[in-house]
Amino acid sequence: MSRRTLVTGVIGSDTHIVGNRILSMALEKAGYKVVALGALTPAAEFVKAAVETNADAILVSSLYGQGELDCRGFRDLCIEAGLERILIYVGGNLVVGKQTWGEVEKRFVAMGFDRAFPPGTRTDDVIRILAQDFASRARDDPMEQQ
Amino acid sequence: MKAALLIDFGSTYTKLRAVDVESATILGSGQGPSTVGSDITIGMRAALADLERHLGVLPRFAYRLACSSAAGGLRMVTVGLVRELTAEAARQAALGAGARLVGTFAYRLTASDVSRIEQLAPDILLLAGGTDGGNSEVILHNADALGRSRVACPIVLAGNRSAMDQCRERLAGRALIVTENVMPEFNVLNIEPARSAIREVFIDRIVHAKGIDRARTMFDQVLMPTPAAVMEGARLLADGCAGVAGLGTLLVVDPGGATTDVHSIASGEPSQAGVIPQGLPEPRVKRTVEGDLGMRHNVAAIDEAAGAGVIAAESGIPASRVHELIAELGREVERVPGSAEERALDRALARAAVRLAVKRHAGTVETVFTVSGPAVVQHGKDLSDVNVVIGTGGALVHSPDPRAILETSLADPGDPFSLRPRAPRLLLDREYILYACGLLGQVEPRQALALGLAHLAPLNEEIGDERTVET
Numbered sequence: 001m002s003r004r005t006l007v008t009g010v011i012g013s014d015t016h017i018v019g020n021r022i023l024s025m026a027l028e029k030a031g032y033k034v035v036a037l038g039a040l041t042p043a044a045e046f047v048k049a050a051v052e053t054n055a056d057a058i059l060v061s062s063l064y065g066q067g068e069l070d071c072r073g074f075r076d077l078c079i080e081a082g083l084e085r086i087l088i089y090v091g092g093n094l095v096v097g098k099q100t101w102g103e104v105e106k107r108f109v110a111m112g113f114d115r116a117f118p119p120g121t122r123t124d125d126v127i128r129i130l131a132q133d134f135a136s137r138a139r140d141d142p143m144e145q146q
Numbered sequence: 147m148k149a150a151l152l153i154d155f156g157s158t159y160t161k162l163r164a165v166d167v168e169s170a171t172i173l174g175s176g177q178g179p180s181t182v183g184s185d186i187t188i189g190m191r192a193a194l195a196d197l198e199r200h201l202g203v204l205p206r207f208a209y210r211l212a213c214s215s216a217a218g219g220l221r222m223v224t225v226g227l228v229r230e231l232t233a234e235a236a237r238q239a240a241l242g243a244g245a246r247l248v249g250t251f252a253y254r255l256t257a258s259d260v261s262r263i264e265q266l267a268p269d270i271l272l273l274a275g276g277t278d279g280g281n282s283e284v285i286l287h288n289a290d291a292l293g294r295s296r297v298a299c300p301i302v303l304a305g306n307r308s309a310m311d312q313c314r315e316r317l318a319g320r321a322l323i324v325t326e327n328v329m330p331e332f333n334v335l336n337i338e339p340a341r342s343a344i345r346e347v348f349i350d351r352i353v354h355a356k357g358i359d360r361a362r363t364m365f366d367q368v369l370m371p372t373p374a375a376v377m378e379g380a381r382l383l384a385d386g387c388a389g390v391a392g393l394g395t396l397l398v399v400d401p402g403g404a405t406t407d408v409h410s411i412a413s414g415e416p417s418q419a420g421v422i423p424q425g426l427p428e429p430r431v432k433r434t435v436e437g438d439l440g441m442r443h444n445v446a447a448i449d450e451a452a453g454a455g456v457i458a459a460e461s462g463i464p465a466s467r468v469h470e471l472i473a474e475l476g477r478e479v480e481r482v483p484g485s486a487e488e489r490a491l492d493r494a495l496a497r498a499a500v501r502l503a504v505k506r507h508a509g510t511v512e513t514v515f516t517v518s519g520p521a522v523v524q525h526g527k528d529l530s531d532v533n534v535v536i537g538t539g540g541a542l543v544h545s546p547d548p549r550a551i552l553e554t555s556l557a558d559p560g561d562p563f564s565l566r567p568r569a570p571r572l573l574l575d576r577e578y579i580l581y582a583c584g585l586l587g588q589v590e591p592r593q594a595l596a597l598g599l600a601h602l603a604p605l606n607e608e609i610g611d612e613r614t615v616e617t
């Protein structure tokens with residue numbers, strides 16, 4: 001089985017790179033090929049990188065409270081580029097103000113993200129859930145098995 | 147004496163420079179018409195006879211090296227996947243090899259794309275797409291489409307490594323050269339292998355296909371397309387060679403009849419701290435070609451690109467008269483300015499072409515506002531600190547005021563977001579030596595460097611002096 005490829009980055013006008021870098025390093029250590037786009041990454045760039053590298057998942061970070069604006073239409077961009085089935089995650093401080101995590105998660109899932117992660121998520125949890133999601137996709141669709 | 151003959155089979159002229167390698171001096175020049183369309187040897191003989199008239203007697207040449215932009219130049223089509231990524235990398239590789247790009251394609255080739263390529267009938271096609279281990283579906287689709295087409299030219303394959311074997315099968319029967327991926331990893335540019343593969347195909351096949359080798363008894367080898375020779379000359383002048391320092395970072399500007407070419411030899415990294423580079427990394431040796439900025443063939447397009455009234459205002463010629471003259475120049479592409487009015491127009495056109503071409507070649511900065519304050523983002527190359535700008539080509543050499551033209555390549559205080567050179571030395575390639583320097587550099591780099599350095603005329607030495615004092 002060839003290594004799975006993940007695209008990571010911090011979306012929009014957001015410069016908070018530290019958490020995303022830690023996550024990228026952990027994912028690499030877990031055996032993934034990581035294409036790390038870094039801070040200040042426009043949504044379209046995630047998608048272009050995923051097309052060219054034939055990525056299996058895109059992990060979007062947003063820490064500055066504007067994530068909802070930046071992530072709007074992300075799934076549509078992927079569909080437009082022929083990545084209908086790519087796994088997309090989002091995580092970080094996705095919104096500002098007093099909102100329960102349940103509400104926020106629901107909103108991002110409605111936007112087309114497969115999963116949304118709250119602040120303080122451990123890298124181990126991301127790696128575990130990612131493995132689960134890949135495994136369940138492989139079960140659903142034997143063609144996806146690499 | 148060790149003499150070298152350096153030949154440029156151009157689109158209009160066959161140009162010769164005879165140089166003494168040991169003293170790094172020009173012995174003489176010769177020129178004849180370009181006769182590739184009929185028989186290249188006719189123009190070559192005429193040029194040699196012209197040279198002989200200047201020299202009295204032709205020396206025995208230790209080297210006879212040629213470059214060529216005749217018969218339409220090296221006409222190339224590039225195909226990649228994402229427009230800003232592998233398609234752009236493929237474009238850069240082709241331009242860097244000195245090609246004339248006649249078509250660039252991205253994503254899946256459609257049936258009409260393929261028939262367009264058949265119509266274009268390029269000399270070489272460069273097929274890229276996907277990072278190594280990345281997307282292979284699109285390049286396989288494109289290889290398949292090309293394999294079924296009537297496209298018969300040699301194909302350089304420089305895409306996803308994992309797809310190369312299958313591409314080869316789908317293109318069986320074609321002349322194929324498989325080389326390293328132009329983008330092996332996301333955002334990592336690797337255009338050198340594709341560039342040299344293109345040059346090899348040029349030497350092995352295109353020179354013959356274009357009938358240039360009919361003159362093969364008169365030269366040893368056609369080494370590369372002329373734009374590549376100019377680029378090699380620029381690279382040698384910038385970097386120097388073992389034991390001899392070069393000029394450092396530089397820019398070459400060549401406003402020609404059909405296009406304006408700009409070459410930069412500079413890393414282009416941000417010159418100011420805290421600036422964040424974005425987008426595809428830039429090649430250190432970069433060539434851009436502005437197809438709409440030609441002093442003759444595209445003269446109307448320069449007027450248009452410069453903006454309404456700019457050429458008229460700069461030349462002091464009424465707008466209606468400018469249009470008349472431009473229409474004439476577009477028809478008579480070999481016309482040399484005769485009257486004061488025509489010279490004023492040519493000056494304004496050259497100034498616009500150089501300004502626009504360098505502006506497009508150079509990178510830009512923009513300020514984006516983030517929650518933690520403003521951040522400056524750079525796209526493209528920062529050429530602010532470039533040491534030298536060299537002007538070459540007829541429009542500059544024959545101008546009574548080349549400095550006024552070349553100065554438009556400099557940074558404009560009114561446009562602070564464009565990263566053009568701030569205080570470079572301006573040099574003029576008065577003897578048209580850059581291509582010769584690039585050719586000779588392949589065999590005698592040290593002497594070629596000396597030749598180039600000795601024959602570039604300073605246009606603003608006072609600035610050069612200030613810089614020497616400063617540093």
